Amino acid sequence: MKALPPFNHFPRPLGEWLKGQGPESDIVVSTRVRLARNIKAWPFTLRSSPQQREELLLAVFEALKSIHLEKSVVQLRINEVPEVYRDVLVERHLISRELASSEGPRAVVFGRGEMLSIMVNEEDHLRLQWIKSGLDVDRAFRALAKVDQALERRLPYAVSPKYGYLTACPTNVGTGIRVSVMVHLPALTLKEHVQKVFKAAEKMNHAIRGLYGEGTRAFGDFYQVSNQATLGRSEEEIVESVKAILPKILEYERRMRGQIFSDERPMVEDRVFRALATLKNARMLNVQEMMSHLSLVRLGISLGIINDVTLATVNEIFILGQPSHLQREEGREMTPAERDAKRAELVRTRLIAGRN
């Protein structure tokens, strides 16, 4: 198998959002706020020539230089990033699959803490996002709004009084804001109540999707709760509406966790410990298997059944066990079977090293 070219632009420690900290971290993994922006002078990405995309990229780089973001930012042109590493960026939620696989001049700029990320020449000229661990919508929004307001003084955004911030897709127009909260709902999934939550959320104009966003399936019982509408409401109203729906979901999940713990304790303990035993002993693990077992271990931690593994360790394994992260760690391309073996090894060693 081919060795991977050297590529040293990734910060070694994983992003802040995987720390397993922050409010409600027993259920909420992370909070993400994203803003879609386009710059007045250029056609949207769909209609931009490679030359125009290059011009825009340079204009954005220039503008970013004059803003004091974080002490050090990583600025990557996607065309210069070898393919495996593009997938590493996707797995870390720093770029979208679309940005990884599209063509022409395009880039990502992100902070060392991996909280801020700015995609350039995605579907919209700019996709700004801020991720924080736990449920922290206000802080993520305020941090991102600051970057956005600094940029708008340097780059004239495409706006209209009637439609607000103009975006390539009409589903994002207006505020251009998407607030998504990643939640872990193992008890609701186990008791098959998740569909009810979905329906209730839809009625309140919110969407629940899989882990990697639109059109993806939820796996490992992780879901993203986000606002649907972006037009006709202020940013604050949207932020408040997402904040308002979450306590209901959290309360429901906790009630179900309590219920299964009191009514079916032997069954829950059995499933949790079997999952942990598998992770500690397996010699081959595919992604789905790893995710579903980790989900049960995570549940075990928050129920107090498991005391020697931290949430941070579980979150880390989730990302480090993804296919491209494994290959980066190994420094070469691997077959699926090789990856399964490597994944099992990683999970075993991390579970031992990550003990409380």
Place this chain on the structure above:
Amino acid sequence: MNCDCCKKNEAKVQVCDVEQNAVVQQFAICNDCMTLLKRLLFDPATPLGPTSEAVKQVQEMLSSKDKSLTPVEAPGKLTVADKQPEAVPACPSCGMTLAEFKQRGRFGCARDYEIFSAHIDPLLERIHDVTPPQHRGRLPQGEADESVTGKARELAALRNQLDDAVLAEDYERAAQLRDRIAALSSDARSKPGKARKEGP
């Protein structure tokens, strides 16, 4: 030649179904039927199918003798717009047509919102569950700060002027602006540091 729809009036308009740049079917229809067809094709409430489907629907309407469906407009003179199956003009900036937008679900530039306004408002009402579609959030604080100089702003300003020049068909000025943009971009590119050259 008689109209393919009503088989009565003289056909004045050629309508084609195009698939991957090839004409797959052609119709010759009269102005009355064209008015009906346009209503069907560009009514935001109906999903856009092939023109042949719409022609069939017009034929059905006519045979059903439903009077409410007869064209209200008097048959006028053949106009340029009538010659094309597209009743709403394409965006002069990016060339986006309503049909392409319906197919892709994406706009080509900021002007599309203004140009297709009447057609996208019902769509926006549905998507965002808001009537009428009116932005209520923040907007940039005034125009971008003029005191902030630098290449980013300059490039953006030149690009705006270039668009205006092309629209005004002032090609001499457009060429000058294009050269200035090119010079400014290559200047920024050759600067040492962050901006690196695009890979293959």
